[in-house]
Amino acid sequence: MTLEQSTAFVGRSAELAKFSAEGFGRRTLAETDHLRVVLAALEDGQEIPLHAPPLDLVMTIVEGTGQVMAGASVHPVRAGDVVVIPAGETRGLRAVGGRLVAVNVVSPPPGPGDHSHAAAPWPAEEEAPDVAALILAEHSGLFPHLTDLGSLAADSARLDDHSLHARLQEVLGFLRDGLLPHAAEEERSVYPAAEQMLRAVGGATRTMSTDHRFIGQMVAELEGIEKGSLSETERERVRRLLYGLQALLEVHFTKENEVYVPLLNRLSAAERRALHARLSGGEHGHQEVT
Numbered sequence: 001m002t003l004e005q006s007t008a009f010v011g012r013s014a015e016l017a018k019f020s021a022e023g024f025g026r027r028t029l030a031e032t033d034h035l036r037v038v039l040a041a042l043e044d045g046q047e048i049p050l051h052a053p054p055l056d057l058v059m060t061i062v063e064g065t066g067q068v069m070a071g072a073s074v075h076p077v078r079a080g081d082v083v084v085i086p087a088g089e090t091r092g093l094r095a096v097g098g099r100l101v102a103v104n105v106v107s108p109p110p111g112p113g114d115h116s117h118a119a120a121p122w123p124a125e126e127e128a129p130d131v132a133a134l135i136l137a138e139h140s141g142l143f144p145h146l147t148d149l150g151s152l153a154a155d156s157a158r159l160d161d162h163s164l165h166a167r168l169q170e171v172l173g174f175l176r177d178g179l180l181p182h183a184a185e186e187e188r189s190v191y192p193a194a195e196q197m198l199r200a201v202g203g204a205t206r207t208m209s210t211d212h213r214f215i216g217q218m219v220a221e222l223e224g225i226e227k228g229s230l231s232e233t234e235r236e237r238v239r240r241l242l243y244g245l246q247a248l249l250e251v252h253f254t255k256e257n258e259v260y261v262p263l264l265n266r267l268s269a270a271e272r273r274a275l276h277a278r279l280s281g282g283e284h285g286h287q288e289v290t
Helices: 131-155 161-201 206-226 232-266 269-280
Strands: 025-031 036-042 047-051 056-063 065-070 073-078 082-085 091-095 100-107
Touching: 036 047, 036 091, 056 091, 056 161, 065 082, 065 161, 073 161, 091 100, 131 161, 131 232, 206 232, 232 269
Parallel strands: none
Antiparallel strands: 025 036, 036 100, 047 091, 056 082, 056 100, 065 073, 065 091
16 A cells, blocks of 8 residues: 555644644554554643554654653653554553654554553652752842842942942852852753753743843833933933843843854755845844944
8 A cells, every 4th residue: 555645745743733622633644554654742731541552653752741651661751752662562642841742653553442542540650859949949049149239330339449349249259159150050950951851842042032021121111211300310220221231132142143043054945045035124124233
């Protein structure tokens, strides 16, 4: 038998996937006498129930994160993982933390009754510490020190030498003994762990969007000050906002230039042409700033 899909095709899983509120979505991409290729689409919390058909299965997780039952064990999976389960072994899949899309290649094609599933529930998950809460609590302890940085910037012009030296020593103590070790540990452990998840869920540019949100808030605050009377207090706010914007924008553009922009030339020729056309023209295009 020839492929059910009569012509070769290439598509993106996000566009081919069919999600359903009634249960996990499935779309058959190809079928022969020897195999069936199905694109499975699961909303957060949905699952392919546990079953053990007499069929070999090769599963590739293409988007998202979840858990797979392979034989007698549950394994965490994320985009890029491949699962091989021999015929007769228990298998099941569930989405955890958001949508999940997987390509399932089954051989031979399933027949009537092959997808009947066991009544047994998934094994209970092991307990694990809340890492996110730990990091958020640590960050909450750092934020007051950021206010101290702004206060010192505001006071620096009027402080005498002795007071300025004393305040600088306090700030440097935080920066040297608190902030820099914190940053070094994040580089060693937090960022590599987050990188794995960002690749799986396609959220690698969200940090840049957070920069944009802060930039917009600071611009709006400046606009509000400009419309009112410029008292000494308001002038100091302008000074702090401008220093903050300068630092934030320098870091933001450096991240774009060094990390994101070089990736764009890996796009296909058609994708690069479309992006270039959007950026080089129109109201919202990237224009040279003079």
